[in-house]
Amino acid sequence: MRRTLVILGGADGSVGVYRRARELGYRTICVDIRPGAPGVAAADEYLQLSVRAPERIDAALRSRTDIAGIICPASDVGLPTQAWLARAWDLPSPLPDAAVEASVDKPVFRAVCERAGVPTYRSVSGTSGPELARAARGMRFPTLVKPVDSSGSRGVISCSDPGKLRAIVAESLTFSHTGRVVVEEHLDGRHLTIEAIVADGDIAFHAVTERTITPPPLFVTTAHAMPAGLPEDVAESLPDMLTAVCAEIGYRDGPLTFDAVLTPDGVLYLIEMGARMGGNGIAEVVESCYGVDLMAATMAQAVGEKPMLTPKPPMPSLVHILASDRMGRLAAIEGTEEVSAMPEVVDLQLFVQDGSPIRPYEQAGYKLGYVVLTADSPERLRAVETEVRGTLKFRLEPQGDEKDMAVPLP
Numbered sequence: 001m002r003r004t005l006v007i008l009g010g011a012d013g014s015v016g017v018y019r020r021a022r023e024l025g026y027r028t029i030c031v032d033i034r035p036g037a038p039g040v041a042a043a044d045e046y047l048q049l050s051v052r053a054p055e056r057i058d059a060a061l062r063s064r065t066d067i068a069g070i071i072c073p074a075s076d077v078g079l080p081t082q083a084w085l086a087r088a089w090d091l092p093s094p095l096p097d098a099a100v101e102a103s104v105d106k107p108v109f110r111a112v113c114e115r116a117g118v119p120t121y122r123s124v125s126g127t128s129g130p131e132l133a134r135a136a137r138g139m140r141f142p143t144l145v146k147p148v149d150s151s152g153s154r155g156v157i158s159c160s161d162p163g164k165l166r167a168i169v170a171e172s173l174t175f176s177h178t179g180r181v182v183v184e185e186h187l188d189g190r191h192l193t194i195e196a197i198v199a200d201g202d203i204a205f206h207a208v209t210e211r212t213i214t215p216p217p218l219f220v221t222t223a224h225a226m227p228a229g230l231p232e233d234v235a236e237s238l239p240d241m242l243t244a245v246c247a248e249i250g251y252r253d254g255p256l257t258f259d260a261v262l263t264p265d266g267v268l269y270l271i272e273m274g275a276r277m278g279g280n281g282i283a284e285v286v287e288s289c290y291g292v293d294l295m296a297a298t299m300a301q302a303v304g305e306k307p308m309l310t311p312k313p314p315m316p317s318l319v320h321i322l323a324s325d326r327m328g329r330l331a332a333i334e335g336t337e338e339v340s341a342m343p344e345v346v347d348l349q350l351f352v353q354d355g356s357p358i359r360p361y362e363q364a365g366y367k368l369g370y371v372v373l374t375a376d377s378p379e380r381l382r383a384v385e386t387e388v389r390g391t392l393k394f395r396l397e398p399q400g401d402e403k404d405m406a407v408p409l410p
Contacts, residue, residue: 009030029046030047074276106149117244145159145169194206194209194270195209211259255298279364280321324358333395
């Protein structure tokens with residue numbers, strides 16, 4: 001029986017997928033160019049290749065008869081390769097080209113939203129500061145400048161006025177593999193993430209998290225909490241919005257993740273999408289809150305099986321990202337046993353160890369770990385989050401005359 005999953009990417013956001021796959025009886029092959037990627041140690045096998053190289057992955061694995069499915073759980077970068085290999089290997093649920101393009105190119109997704117008839121906003125894309133400065137005339141500032149093809153908040157920068165646009169575009173371009181950025185109007189409101197499972201073209205399950213982010217000029221996620229408690233009319237219209245987008249891109253089976261903003265006037269805007277699960281521990285939060293295992297559902301669909309989706313009444317849950325506000329080298333981690341013993345702690349994941357280099361939390365890949373919490377009330381949940389922040393300490397090696405210090409957590 002073919003029970004091996006090829007998993008594209010070994011970033012920290014994928015570690016839970018490898019562990020869950022093992023629990024479900026799958027073998028895993030981690031494909032990642034970096035031998036030190038966190039997912040490598042969690043996988044059964046390792047293939048040191050770029051997730052952008054489908055032909056090379058095919059050449060290395062095409063003789064295998066045990067491969068049952070392929071997924072790309074933590075980043076949009078590998079989605080074109082997932083689609084290519086699923087077709088080459090005749091695997092279930094290959095990604096439609098339109099779904100891949102909407103996931104890896106933000107202006108394409110904006111056009112999808114327009115055609116699907118869901119709320120949208122002004123944006124322009126291009127390859128140079130002068131070109132975009134001209135195209136952005138008349139837009140409301142501040143704007144956000146983003147690489148069209150990045151994820152994890154890499155290269156996302158706020159621009160407060162038109163005079164700064166050229167310099168910010170130049171900086172953001174360094175994060176784009178294709179050399180293009182998008183300038184879009186900044187939307188004020190509640191930042192949300194939407195996780196969904198699509199089955200036979202219908203939204204079989206969806207859940208919404210309330211996202212906490214770092215302040216401008218960076219917008220990096222520091223926490224996801226659920227249930228988000230949307231206004232009744234927004235909650236009722238959301239499945240239809242998602243269904244319209246799926247119909248537009250021909251997406252019938254698999255996971256979806258969306259970033260969204262609910263503005264003060266009650267309009268929900270879909271900002272960007274990925275034809276995959278969300279990272280940053282969102283799958284664990286969804287399971288803690290609703291009892292729905294997004295990882296198992298995604299793997300089931302990847303091998304051609306029906307996902308098991310039986311939601312329970314929601315339980316307040318969140319994931320808090322552990323991170324640093326400064327650069328240094330890790331000397332010690334304190335408080336892990338105390339935090340793990342807290343009854344509200346569902347999972348504590350650490351991606352650093354003594355001696356690890358630490359960078360300021362300017363993008364999602366710079367996290368130190370995360371902790372998943374659940375409690376019987378939102379008030380208790382936030383109290384435990386505060387308790388975790390006060391208990392868990394990442395101490396950096398002293399520099400110069402400094403004493404060693406615990407890094408403040410976001």
